[in-house]
Amino acid sequence: MAKLKIKSGDTVLVIAGDHKGQQGKVQKVFPDKNKAIVEGINTISKHEKPSASNPQGGITKKEAPINISNLSLMTKDGNATRVGYREEDGKKVRFSKKSNEVL
Numbered sequence: 001m002a003k004l005k006i007k008s009g010d011t012v013l014v015i016a017g018d019h020k021g022q023q024g025k026v027q028k029v030f031p032d033k034n035k036a037i038v039e040g041i042n043t044i045s046k047h048e049k050p051s052a053s054n055p056q057g058g059i060t061k062k063e064a065p066i067n068i069s070n071l072s073l074m075t076k077d078g079n080a081t082r083v084g085y086r087e088e089d090g091k092k093v094r095f096s097k098k099s100n101e102v103l
Helices: none
Strands: 011-014 023-030 035-038 043-048 058-063 071-074 083-088 091-096
Touching: 011 035
Parallel strands: none
Antiparallel strands: 011 023, 011 071, 023 035, 043 058, 083 091
């Protein structure tokens, strides 16, 4: 399994699919499934029965996972970039392949 280059807390741009062009912050990453949950992207409506914790029941909205291949990392200046790894001072760091800056 390849190492994922997108981590929780990163700002990403959706580059493919129904939500192409939208940006959001990564909330959770599922490395075994190659998917991530992005805030405000890929929301679904879920019908819930009334329960003790939700006595009303009804329709709730929640984010569904999106494939990591459809996401591109955003740099601080707002450009989408690919990510690489290199060693600096004996530490492994992520860097932007477009601007060569450490992320």
